[in-house]
Every structure is written in structure tokens, then in C-alpha cells.
Amino acid sequence: MxxxxxxxxxxxxxxxxxxxxxxxxxxxxxxxxxxxxxxxxxxxxxxxxxxxxxxxxxxxxxxxxxxxxxxxxxxxxxxxxxxxxxxxxxxxxxxxxxxxxxYVTEEPTFYIPDNDEWRSKPANSKQGSGEPIDYSDGKHFTGALMRYVDDGLAMYEKAIEQGIAPEQARLFLPAYGMxxxxxxxxxxxxxxxxxxxxxxxxxxxxxxxxxxxxxxxxxxxxxxxxxxxxxxxxx
Known part of the structure; x- marks a missing residue:
């Protein structure tokens, strides 16, 4: 190769x-x-x-x-x-x-859509996305997601510090965006x-x-x- x-x-x-x-x-x-x-x-x-x-x-x-x-x-x-x-x-x-x-305990990294990257649900499709949502609504969801990630990270780090095995501590991490x-x-x-x-x-x-x-x-x-x-x- x-x-x-x-x-x-x-x-x-x-x-x-x-x-x-x-x-x-x-x-x-x-x-x-x-x-x-x-x-x-x-x-x-x-x-x-x-x-x-x-x-x-x-x-x-x-x-x-x-x-x-x-x-x-x-x-x-x-x-x-x-x-x-x-x-x-x-x-x-x-x-x-x-x-x-x-086995890996490197700092978790997460995908956070910007305020203008949130998409609406399509009107007549079972998958995919519709048009972008309003910027102000997007800003709300970006902020909410960031807070959710911060809370999960805090719990993950606390569990590690208190001796919980990484394979279980990872349950606190918000999964889909990681x-x-x-x-x-x-x-x-x-x-x-x-x-x-x-x-x-x-x-x-x-x-x-x-x-x-x-x-x-x-x-x-x-x-x-x-x-x-x-x-x-x-x-």
C-alpha cells in the first residue's frame, strides 16, 4: 500500500x-x-x-x-x-x-451546531431535514445543547475523580454529538x-x-x- x-x-x-x-x-x-x-x-x-x-x-x-x-x-x-x-x-x-x-480518557469533544445550522423537520418525509429554522430559535437550541454537554461533562469528570471505571463513567456523556x-x-x-x-x-x-x-x-x-x-x- x-x-x-x-x-x-x-x-x-x-x-x-x-x-x-x-x-x-x-x-x-x-x-x-x-x-x-x-x-x-x-x-x-x-x-x-x-x-x-x-x-x-x-x-x-x-x-x-x-x-x-x-x-x-x-x-x-x-x-x-x-x-x-x-x-x-x-x-x-x-x-x-x-x-x-x-480505555481512552482524552478530553471529550462534541459537535455543536451554530445558531444558523439548525434545520426544521421535513413536511412529508420520514428522513432528512427541512428548511433552516429561525436564527433566534437556533440560538436558543445551541445554548441549550451547550449547557446539556457541560452538565454531562461535569458528571463524567466527577465520576472519574471518584474512582468510577471509565467504561461506566462514559454513561454521563451526551452520546450522539460526541x-x-x-x-x-x-x-x-x-x-x-x-x-x-x-x-x-x-x-x-x-x-x-x-x-x-x-x-x-x-x-x-x-x-x-x-x-x-x-x-x-x-x-
């Missing part, structure tokens, strides 16, 4: 870092051609045409021979949505390792599937922001494959 240190900031304190990359667009083309005992050594127009054909016709196995590894720092609500694409995916070569507050860190290793096909699903118009805005970052990092290394596999997500 080729080591990478490409990094994109997301939300207020989150990020995605591309740690490792195995393969390229040429890997995909050669994986498809092995059935005919053929191999290319430099990507050309024929290879690009082949990749477009594979993506268009749904021949996805060649895209599983390339792999990307990301380090992600995101709110727990994003992590748990993301996790569905590991446990529920039929794509091979997915792995997930997450930090645990059973940032967690994990490594996600996935095939190129799996990465494209995640991007397609989480760039959809009804996806939660916060995870859309991470999907855009994943796409931006992946397309630098697999420009033809990502473009073809994610066309409908951009339309």
Missing part, C-alpha cells in the same frame, strides 16, 4: 484523513482482463473505456481489488449511520476499528457505494459533508473509476 497523508476538515472539529491506498484505475482494468490472460502497464483510452463498461453494466468485482484506508473523526450520530455500510454491505474487504472510552475516531478500510466498490448513498438528497446533512470529503480524496487516486461509479450521486 502507498502511504498518504491527505486530509480534509469536516464540520466544526471533524476530519477525514486518507491513510493508505492500494491500487489505481489500472488495477481495476487489469483485474477485469485477467480472465483473458492480458495485462496493461500504463492506463490508456482502452483501459478507461473498459472501466466505464464495467461500471455501466454492473460488473463490480474488479473494483474490489483496489483498497482505501481512511481515518475518520466524526460525531457518533455520523459514525453509526456509516457503520451500516460495513455490517450491511455485500462488498468485500471492509474493516472498521474505533476508539473506545473503556466525536469518535475510527479507521475504515474498504474496497473501491464499497467506497463508491457509500458515496452514492450518502450524497443522496435525503441523506443527513452532516454525513453528506463526510461523503463529499471521501469522494474528493478517492477521486484523486481513482479519477476514472470514481467518476463512473458515482455518476448518479452527482446528478
Amino acid at each position: 502507498a502511504k498518504s497523508n491527505e486530509f480534509i476538515s469536516v464540520l466544526d472539529q471533524g476530519y477525514i484523513r486518507l491513510v493508505n491506498v492500494m491500487g489505481s484505475d489500472l488495477t481495476v482494468a487489469n483485474a477485469a482482463r485477467v480472465s483473458y490472460d492480458k495485462e496493461s502497464f500504463e492506463l490508456d483510452e482502452k483501459d478507461e473505456k473498459l472501466i466505464r463498461f464495467l461500471a455501466r453494466e454492473g460488473h463490480t468485482s474488479p473494483f474490489r481489488h483496489a483498497t482505501l484506508q481512511f481515518e475518520v473523526y466524526a460525531p457518533l450520530m455520523v459514525a453509526r449511520q456509516w457503520w451500516k455500510y460495513v455490517v450491511g454491505s455485500d462488498h468485500t474487504m471492509d474493516a472498521w476499528n474505533e476508539s473506545s472510552r473503556r 466525536y469518535v475516531r475510527w479507521y475504515w478500510t474498504a474496497s473501491l466498490q464499497s467506497v463508491a457505494h457509500f458515496v452514492n448513498q450518502r450524497l443522496a438528497h435525503d441523506a443527513q446533512a452532516e454525513i453528506q459533508a463526510y461523503a463529499k470529503a471521501v469522494n474528493a480524496l478517492a477521486v484523486e487516486h481513482f479519477p476514472v473509476s470514481i467518476e463512473e461509479l458515482t455518476k448518479h450521486a452527482k446528478g
